[in-house]
Amino acid sequence: MICVLLVAGHGTLLESEIKNEATGLYSHLVGIPKALLPGVGGKKILDFWWEVVNIRQLFSDVYLVTNADKYKYYERWATANDFPVENIINDGSTTSQTQLGAVADLELVIRSKRFNDDVMVVAGDMLCEDLNFDIAEVLKFFKFKKGELAIYYEMEEGEKTESRGIVEVCPLTHRITKFYEKPSSEVTESRLASVVFYCFQNKTLPTLGEYLKMHLLVEDRRLGKYMEWLINKTGITVFGMKLPTGFQLIGQVDLSEYKKWLACYSSKQHGIAAKSITCRSYARIGIMGNPSDGFYGKTIAMTISNFWADAMIFESKKVVLIPHPLNDPTEFGSLQDLHRISRKEGYLGGLRLLQATCKKFYQYCSEQGIALAKRNFTLKYDTNIPRQVGLAGSSAIVSATLKCLMKFYDLIDDDLPKPLRANFILNVETEELIITAGLQDRVVQVYEGLVYMDFNKELLEKQGYGSYVPMDISCAPHFWLAYMGDPSDSGKIHSNVRQRWLNGDSDVVAAMKTFAELTDLAKIAIESRNWSQLSELMNKNFELRRSIYTDACLGQGNLRMVELGRQFGSAVKLPGSGGAVIGLCLDPDNLVELKKAFQEAGFVICDVVPYGP
Ligand SMILES: *[C@@H]1O[C@H](CO)[C@@H](O)[C@H](O)[C@H]1NC(C)=O
Ligand SMILES: *[C@@H]1O[C@H](CO)[C@@H](O)[C@H](O)[C@H]1NC(C)=O
Ligand SMILES: *[C@@H]1O[C@H](CO)[C@@H](O)[C@H](O)[C@H]1NC(C)=O
Ligand SMILES: *[C@@H]1O[C@H](CO)[C@@H](O)[C@H](O)[C@H]1NC(C)=O
Numbered sequence: 001m002i003c004v005l006l007v008a009g010h011g012t013l014l015e016s017e018i019k020n021e022a023t024g025l026y027s028h029l030v031g032i033p034k035a036l037l038p039g040v041g042g043k044k045i046l047d048f049w050w051e052v053v054n055i056r057q058l059f060s061d062v063y064l065v066t067n068a069d070k071y072k073y074y075e076r077w078a079t080a081n082d083f084p085v086e087n088i089i090n091d092g093s094t095t096s097q098t099q100l101g102a103v104a105d106l107e108l109v110i111r112s113k114r115f116n117d118d119v120m121v122v123a124g125d126m127l128c129e130d131l132n133f134d135i136a137e138v139l140k141f142f143k144f145k146k147g148e149l150a151i152y153y154e155m156e157e158g159e160k161t162e163s164r165g166i167v168e169v170c171p172l173t174h175r176i177t178k179f180y181e182k183p184s185s186e187v188t189e190s191r192l193a194s195v196v197f198y199c200f201q202n203k204t205l206p207t208l209g210e211y212l213k214m215h216l217l218v219e220d221r222r223l224g225k226y227m228e229w230l231i232n233k234t235g236i237t238v239f240g241m242k243l244p245t246g247f248q249l250i251g252q253v254d255l256s257e258y259k260k261w262l263a264c265y266s267s268k269q270h271g272i273a274a275k276s277i278t279c280r281s282y283a284r285i286g287i288m289g290n291p292s293d294g295f296y297g298k299t300i301a302m303t304i305s306n307f308w309a310d311a312m313i314f315e316s317k318k319v320v321l322i323p324h325p326l327n328d329p330t331e332f333g334s335l336q337d338l339h340r341i342s343r344k345e346g347y348l349g350g351l352r353l354l355q356a357t358c359k360k361f362y363q364y365c366s367e368q369g370i371a372l373a374k375r376n377f378t379l380k381y382d383t384n385i386p387r388q389v390g391l392a393g394s395s396a397i398v399s400a401t402l403k404c405l406m407k408f409y410d411l412i413d414d415d416l417p418k419p420l421r422a423n424f425i426l427n428v429e430t431e432e433l434i435i436t437a438g439l440q441d442r443v444v445q446v447y448e449g450l451v452y453m454d455f456n457k458e459l460l461e462k463q464g465y466g467s468y469v470p471m472d473i474s475c476a477p478h479f480w481l482a483y484m485g486d487p488s489d490s491g492k493i494h495s496n497v498r499q500r501w502l503n504g505d506s507d508v509v510a511a512m513k514t515f516a517e518l519t520d521l522a523k524i525a526i527e528s529r530n531w532s533q534l535s536e537l538m539n540k541n542f543e544l545r546r547s548i549y550t551d552a553c554l555g556q557g558n559l560r561m562v563e564l565g566r567q568f569g570s571a572v573k574l575p576g577s578g579g580a581v582i583g584l585c586l587d588p589d590n591l592v593e594l595k596k597a598f599q600e601a602g603f604v605i606c607d608v609v610p611y612g613p
Pocket of ligand 4: 533
């Protein structure tokens with residue numbers, strides 16, 4: 001692969017503003033080409049690109065195309081920076097009137113150096129805001145896709161489409177379907193801007209010459225115009241890869257933009273060391289339907305602010321995952337202590353969840369053509385969600401970790417839309433860690449609040465996710481929640497419901513259908529605040545579950561909690577896979593006695609506090 005850095009443009013506007021600037025603050029910069037203007041710490045714009053591409057084995061050669069006017073500046077820069085001077089190509093132009101245009105500049109290197117390789121071409125006088133991205137990821141995506149590649153970014157609010165090459169990208173194939181060079185805003189809704197940062201396969205390079213033959217005017221010889229032609233007219237496949245960062249100093253800019261970039265860049269530099277990001281995901285209660293729902297059913301669930309998992313991320317030299325002192329113990333008081341803790345807690349802490357989430361995240365971004373910044377991080381977590389009582393503690397850790405990674409690498413919601421994020425979290429658990437689970441918990445933890453979910457089979461198969469409807473959380477009634485203080489005491493017998501369902505067992509299939517019906521009725525009951533109706537549905541929901549999962553599988557502890565709740569006039573059901581119950585108490589007078597009874601029986605009980613986004 002060859003790399004070509006284009007710096008042959010004549011930065012007329014910026015240069016004349018620097019020259020005419022009244023205070024004289026910028027007089028030392030007069031005549032200096034844009035790519036060699038100093039950034040913070042004296043580092044020049046071109047230095048950054050040279051650092052990015054000057055990595056052994058990625059490129060066989062790096063070329064710089066400049067104009068005759070500024071050639072000397074670049075020659076000086078090259079000797080000072082260990083850049084091969086013989087690789088600087090002088091295009092002979094001295095003013096913007098005589099410039100060749102970037103397409104001709106690129107064609108000039110390719111023709112004069114007679115190389116037969118794939119080419120990456122970059123405008124060496126613009127900058128990404130996050131200068132620290134991994135160029136190897138870009139090349140990997142290019143080789144993988146086996147088509148041409150254009151880098152794009154999401155424009156910031158103030159940026160105008162009229163000054164950029166705007167692309168429309170197919171989210172599935174990542175193919176660029178439309179390219180508009182500097183369109184007016186009504187032409188396309190897309191805010192994705194392509195910059196001069198492309199990879200071309202060697203077999204496509206002859207089209208540069210063809211294009212030049214057809215386009216003699218210099219304003220048609222911009223790379224954006226060529227790309228528009230390549231995509232519109234030749235049918236050659238061009239893929240898009242997103243950099244999750246903005247670009248600055250693109251094309252003709254003025255002094256104020258240069259100053260703005262300096263200011264923004266220096267504030268970023270100062271912010272780096274201290275910046276750490278903490279993200280939280282909440283426990284959930286399943287209010288109606290079959291828990292987890294891997295059965296194409298319907299459910300209603302709600303996140304609660306009683307319990308949560310936090311993940312925290314900050315930049316560091318290496319990627320470090322920190323074990324949680326309680327959940328991933330590596331030090332014990334004694335061998336006896338180790339024995340006791342292992343027996344009670346098992347071996348499955350949260351560290352594996354962090355590791356699996358990071359692994360999947362990297363994989364997702366590589367496959368989706370998102371070039372992550374080259375930054376390492378330290379990641380840790382904390383959680384107060386009681387373990388093994390079915391309140392979705394594991395997926396809360398995964399979902400908090402994912403939030404952190406997205407923020408750390410500047411991904412936006414559209415890079416991993418909510419329904420797909422729920423699938424992502426599920427896959428971390430089912431594919432990486434072989435945990436049996438369904439979508440419900442991940443959906444409600446991603447959407448947050450009170451959510452109605454329909455996992456209709458056709459819908460899931462067609463679009464890859466169900467229909468998720470956020471409900472008004474102020475409708476949620478006052479639930480109580482009780483769970484076992486020591487769930488490891490209740491021996492769990494594995495249920496065969498999934499196997500029976502897969503075998504088409506008519507009782508199980510019918511039960512799943514009824515769960516879905518109960519869910520639809522519960523939605524109406526909640527929306528109309530008909531609590532007596534909701535109570536009835538909750539009890540029905542539990543009895544239905546009991547009938548197919550059997551008392552042996554539900555276990556003594558769960559049955560005891562249900563029984564106790566009912567004694568005090570509450571409707572009761574399990575909010576998850578077992579170990580906890582939720583109840584709806586219509587007579588507040590009963591609540592005090594109910595709580596006492598649960599506590600005396602050795603359970604933990606609390607009032608549910610809904611969590612809405
Ligand atoms: C492109 O490069 C490959 C090897 O990298 C070479 O085999 C092929 O002949 C080249 N194609 C053209 C059109 O020059
Ligand atoms: C490319 O297609 C877009 C949208 O169809 C159109 O607006 C533009 O003028 C076309 N450009 C060229 C060079 O054909
Ligand atoms: C990240 O870590 C790797 C290896 O641990 C190291 O080579 C690389 O320089 C680090 N990157 C940054 C930006 O610190
Ligand atoms: C609650 O729902 C039940 C069953 O649909 C209905 O009979 C009852 O009238 C409703 N109550 C209120 C107060 O709407």
